[in-house]
Amino acid sequence: MIIKDVTVIDGTGGVPRAGMDVIIADGRFADIRPSSAGISSTPAGEPVLDGRGGYLLPGLWESHTHLRDYGVSLPEPERFAHLQDVLAGYLGEGITSVCDLGGMPELSPELRDASKADTAVASLFTTEAVFTGIDGWPVTGLLGNRSGVMEVGSADDARRYLQGLPLDEVDFVKCMFDGKAGGGQRLPRAALEVIITAAHEAGKKVLVHIATGTDMREAVEAGADCIEHSPIPRDPRDLSEVDELARIMADAGTLYCPTIATWEQLAYGAYPDYLDQLITDGILTPDGAKEIMARPTYGQPFPKHPAEECRIRFDYAMRTLPLFHEAGVKIVAGSDIARVMPTPARALLRELQLFAKAGVPNSAVIAAATSRAAEKVGKEATMGTVTVGSVADAVLLDADPLADVSHLIDQRHVRAVVSSGHIAHR
Template structure:
């Protein structure tokens, strides 16, 4: 396949490359060169896409969700088909890679094996997350296939060694609430064991103390913005941003999680989503009719979630200015029509917080791949990378809506195959 005369936005933050021919072979980008130069090894029977007036960006990533966990509510015989359908929905929205941060290894593996290249988003998974004894999320569902209770460094070493050969990365619940946090010594062992075999560790946090301890333990990415000690004072965010930047720790704030949990039951919030063109009026009515709409969510009170959301939105520019690599992930779709729309709302919130489009594209592509240690093979439009991409009909650097609105998608390419056109 050759995409001719397109502007390439490669996902690394580099300047756009207008007038470029992009060659794809064997599922990878094999050449990028000016349109005036002949592509090496091209053939008359190559599939050609006319990229004139278009913009080629890497396929988007959902870097924090729980597909396999939510699938447990589906009848057992339907779970793999359900997961396959979800991955297809992601691909239709231009989301070519999905990271599952806590669930069944067996269903993660079966879902991935059920997908033929180019037909659905690629799934990467952590399997069960590590948590403290009776820690989150066991209080909500108690399913031991989704979480590994770990009370000591010795437990952690034994269990993580058993898990590492089955998963793409590791997720730890390092949540300081009610004394349920995974022991710090256990987290340190998990990080050391995972890094020894080249796999990354992600840490769910609640407080600033959790963040600081997790950074010192060497985790690769912090999941979720934290509960501030003083919601009016951004000094805590500045200090944590400096620590993250120095350590090279990535940050996936999932601000859309706190927006949803903080405004669950608030019809004015649904009206704002309609005004922001995230959902339709019909979808707002469907969401409001859901049994869980307006009901308290375990572990995350609405008032605390609103604080986390407001603080994160004000603090995001501080993290950017400090040099922290921000990553896009949504976690839940409690007040969204679909999981795909939650991720697209996260990108919109990044823009509302003041991040520019180049930063947002990197957060949803190359940095998401970096978060799970895959940045050398996928997440960019560069020679040698897996050919996942979205061809847009308008410049996403001038308006992020051109990226998140599927109406602007001319084509979606997955593993070098034209998935949607």
């Protein structure tokens, strides 16, 4: 396939290049060269996309979600097909890769392998290696059962579990590092270190869920590759905590996935003003708002996360995100939940919109949903960029997302979605 005369935004945060021809072969970007150089001959039957006036960027990533949330109420035999539909829905909105951060071990490998062979759905990355403390989050409160989460009380516990785990078969490792230190529910720090060391030896990234700044600092010191969630502030008026965290994360090269859209939903989701704001921002239609309000979960509290605490967390995350960015911390886009969203994909698009509203430059917002997300699961060499050799997942827009990230959100601007070199939607 050839995409002719397009402006390439490669996803690394670099300067866009106008007037390029992008050649795709065998599902990869094979060549990217100035249109003025002229392609001597276009092979017969080769699809040609006219890129004039358009912008080509890497396919977007949802780097933190839980597909369990979208299939849990269905009987097991229907779940697989439904989740494939969910993955097709992501692709339709320009999201070509999805990371499931745990909670669905019975379907994960099968769904993942099927998704990677199918260019009509987003590619799924999953893990069966999810660790928490004894009775830790989300075993109590959310899941209501112990499936799919390993409860670890000591470094020796961690070693025992690791012996039985085929780490080479998972895409990444997830650790919950949340709860009072030494209080049982939090994974012991020594166990976290054992897990991270074993995962790194197996070439896998470790994504660490945190609640407070202390969790965050200790996780970074233990070698976490990505911090999941923004912290509950020690004092919402005090930004010095973030100065220190940002410095150690920038030094360590730790990625940061703040999941701001989750705090916004849990803080404001029950208020009509929030839905009105989503309509104003182009995330939601008035009919979509009615559908959301009819859901059984609408207005219900979320376990362990009081709305007031989420409000503080949301406001603090919005104020501090530019500080992390300016300190050199690599920001990643992941939304976590889509309880008060019309579709799962919209949650990621809201996350990007919130990054921009917080004051993160648009080039960094796009990198957060492309190259940084691929880096989060160790795929930066082959995915997440429009560069020669990379998997040809891409979105072709008719308006510049560097001028306004809303151009990514308003689907009327999407001319085509390319999935592993195939035109999936146009």
